[in-house]
Amino acid sequence: MTPKPLIRKANYYETDQMGIIHHSNYIRWFEEARVDFMEQAGFGYEKAVQAGLDIALVGLSCEYRSMVRFGDTVEIKVYITELKNARMSVSYEIKDVKTGDLRTTGETKHCFFDSKKKRPVPLKKVLPELYELFESMKNKD
């Protein structure tokens, strides 16, 4: 299953005085795209919560290639790049929809947590269905 990229417009309130989207906002866009990705995969946030699972963010990185400006429309692609017992890496690619220019790439690292016991859990064991889903969505390139 390959989810569609998230299409999104850059908002005025996301600009800074350089006339570009402030770098902190891309981190939020990654989250938007991740949430959308999970929903498309049929395993939205609520479902994870109900299952007692936290997909905690433990690290991230971002490279700024070129700038997004107010009014630009971008597409955000999400890839699962690594899937281990208790953790996962997700990559992102933000491109301008009109020009196709690459704007930003990034990665977030996540840990699977039991939301009650507050400790890492092996996803394969606690939610094999989600593990299989992630496995099937892993980037093959």
Next chain:
Amino acid sequence: MTPKPLIRKANYYETDQMGIIHHSNYIRWFEEARVDFMEQAGFGYEKAVQAGLDIALVGLSCEYRSMVRFGDTVEIKVYITELKNARMSVSYEIKDVKTGDLRTTGETKHCFFDSKKKRPVPLKKVLPELYELFESMKNKD
């Protein structure tokens, strides 16, 4: 008891492409000043939470007189302007520290809520100590 105004610098990430602080941020500054005001009054957020009290925000208004820019230092004065059984109005005045120029004024309206029962409660009855404190801090002008 008259709390001191909150002194605060305008951050780069709070600017927009007009080169000024985006208007939504003042709403956040009001909150910062309100939290600080409560703490100075000896009744911080945690204390309200422990007492099972929510001070829910039900409305706000803001007038923009002149602009704050990145690097400016402002002072934010907080006044309790109305205190009723189950609600309260709080006013704000943001001035530039260097020039004394008025930047923004605003008001937030709050409702006292029982955080468990999820319904309005008369503050005077459930937390008379806090009611008296607010009463003593009410703006006399």
Next chain:
Amino acid sequence: MTPKPLIRKANYYETDQMGIIHHSNYIRWFEEARVDFMEQAGFGYEKAVQAGLDIALVGLSCEYRSMVRFGDTVEIKVYITELKNARMSVSYEIKDVKTGDLRTTGETKHCFFDSKKKRPVPLKKVLPELYELFESMKNKD
């Protein structure tokens, strides 16, 4: 011409520790809806900029009726409620798409500015085309 309301999902990063969308974000949603409204009207931000016009925000108010939560989809209706020579008032209504429940109402007040001379200008005189457009979109209720 009656623009369509903006449909929008509430983002995770817009929540606060009460588990609801933080009140400051609705102010940003108003802006998103206003920008969208102008675009639908065929007079987007860039066009105003090119014409040397600033539609400065000079005041706002917001009433919080019920709460939006992460994952909720809302629709935001925009109305021009007042149109004067050098200023305009715009009203907003945010409803939950699923239930139709009213979440938030608000108003923003704007001033027409010559972006070079940095002073108020009569819209009717400097951009009669936009004035007529706004006039035709004014809420008749």
Next chain:
Amino acid sequence: MTPKPLIRKANYYETDQMGIIHHSNYIRWFEEARVDFMEQAGFGYEKAVQAGLDIALVGLSCEYRSMVRFGDTVEIKVYITELKNARMSVSYEIKDVKTGDLRTTGETKHCFFDSKKKRPVPLKKVLPELYELFESMKNKD
């Protein structure tokens, strides 16, 4: 010259529905600390702007070790960890002031830009004074 860490309180509006500071905000705190660091060094943002210099952000990373909550006070240490002709790396360490616990570490990568010509410039050549300053502040560990 060794600048003092920035001391900062976590704001309510920076929390998310997990009851912790949303991860995107640390990126903004890094910026606050960087701005403060430059000011303490006697070379604030305005001075760089006047000299026609942009210190563009081209990449960042962040590791989340433990969580900051509303009301916590943190200290943010800033180190210059790499200084090349046209670029620089800056590291950050966020600790809880009360407990000393490490909360977050991160790094930002920057490029020196001529703000008019919009292209990378060797800092040593265009602003030797700032280059020397950065050199003297470079982390020796």
